Amino acid sequence: MKNNEAVEAVKEIRVMMEKSSRFLSFSGTSAILIGLYALAGAFVARGIISPVKEIPGEYSTPGWITIAPHIILVALIVFVLSLSTILFFSARKAKKMNHSFINGPAYRTFLNFFLPLTVGGIFCVALLVGGDVGIIAPVMLLFYGLSLINASKYTYGNIFWLGCSELLLGLICAFFPGKGLLLWAIGFGVLHIVYGIYFYFRVERYSAA
Template sequence: MKSAPDPLAQLTEIRAIMERSSRFLSLSGLSGVGAGVVALTGAAVGHWYLQTQYGTEYGAPGFLRLMEQGTAAERQAALPFLLALAVGMISLALAVAYYFTRRRAVQEGRPLWDAPARRLLLSLAVPLGAGGLFCLALYLRGAASFVVPGLLLFYGLALLNASKYTLDEIRLLGLTQMGLGLLAVLLPGWGLIFFALGFGLGHIGYGLLMYNRYER
């Protein structure tokens, strides 16, 4: 005689099916680690360039002098390099994220480009696009010291907005980025350090957390 199905097991299975259909669960922790390494490398390159071009003979950081004391002409001159560096970092981080996330999706037999993935990307793209344009306006209007805080805050908001479509740890990463952004507002001269902490070490830390929790 067949035993009656366990209602609790059935509910658990139904919940798992619903979660798979509404959330993108193939996001790899290694993609976060890779993005963090890219961010730290970009921060080091940016520091080298700004220190070389705008550092003073008394040792004042080039980032601080350009962002808080630089003229409009100096900021315009630095803009092509900074934009090229940003585009390069974003492109490389996206390539790393695509590689590791695609690899995980193939291993788990899940589609890479499904409805949850599209919703995830859209929920990220809107706040990030708005934040990027806002921070560019800050830079051009002379409020350059608020660019890094703005980037961290908008990125944190984007992660919070996207967290309902993917792993719960993304929400914690978003709150971390927002906290660092608010601290960076209070300490604008440390903007490059906060950039490295948020986009670099923050991604690496949460990437390792997600990898150890879901992929090992």
Template sequence: MNQQHDQLEALHEIRNIMDRSSRFISLSGLSGIAAGVSALTGAAVVKWHFVQYNIRYNHDYSTALTWTNIQFMLAVALGVLILAFGSASYFTARRARKNNLRIWDSKSQRLLLNLAIPLAAGGIFCAILLYHGILYLVAPAMLVFYGLALINGSKYTFGDIRYLGICEIILGLASGIFIGYGLLSWTIGFGVLHIVYGTLMYFKYER
């Protein structure tokens, strides 16, 4: 009985070693929480802007948005992206140092590449939507392509991230149907879901 238990322990250890050698495991749940907080802050700023200019976020809101309004929203989105990326880099680097792991190696490079391809495609697609004035589909497209990026990158990091990607895709498709809730879905997808995911990841892997 003890021999069988030892064999199972050995197999479990071998599997852990293989995962560590093939997956980037330094992602911190705190990164997800920080990204979610950044997104909620950005959404609050955009909502405040809409109230100031009496803009209603409904199915024909694009007719009420001027280029100045669009520039403001893009600036907020860029700010959220910078804050999220900065916090992710900080917490991931901190966790890597704590576990004596390298943050920049072949595993992290594969992860970033597989994240970058769907994200780049999504960014270009959203730019095309803006060019044609189809603004009400920008938020759904961002969620869908972001979800695809997470699923694509999940092969090179924690598999749990796949479930976050699936939730983002479902939310993006739903907001593509109920287009009057684009800002709400964006807030839930990039804000609430990130906080929930980050919290679960933190208590599962870092406590």
């Protein structure tokens, strides 16, 4: 009896320590929706890019500068929708768990996530304006993977493996620039959906039980 009580006490202490040091309000549903947003964005971007790719010279053509504002707009819409979805579902989950959404772990998680992501985003804009579009997709995947790995120390550890998957896909994409949009859609779309489904059934439902 005493052993069982000791085990339960250790479990309670562990849960309390995780709540105070890690951001645990992430939702698998938000990851699935982000993946769907990315696939929709890739579809729209394909329609914008296709006419330019038909011009001789492909990636070096100045025609890319003319579509740069449209590509940036699509990327911003996907980003804003994704961020809004994360915040909404995370806040709702935090409320269900009866703890504050705005806390130290949340600040650390978002800071470590957005710092490399912001640098990567600015770098991608510079590449797009300069016409160096062939390496934008791998750069986005690589910086995003680094952002996930960086943030995984302050939230669910399995996000580390999602980050590694994005890094691997980014490296593959670097060797096949002509397939950039396809690999981008797989990285930001398909991987998010697969991870969201895994997280929902293997982490969220298990924790709730």
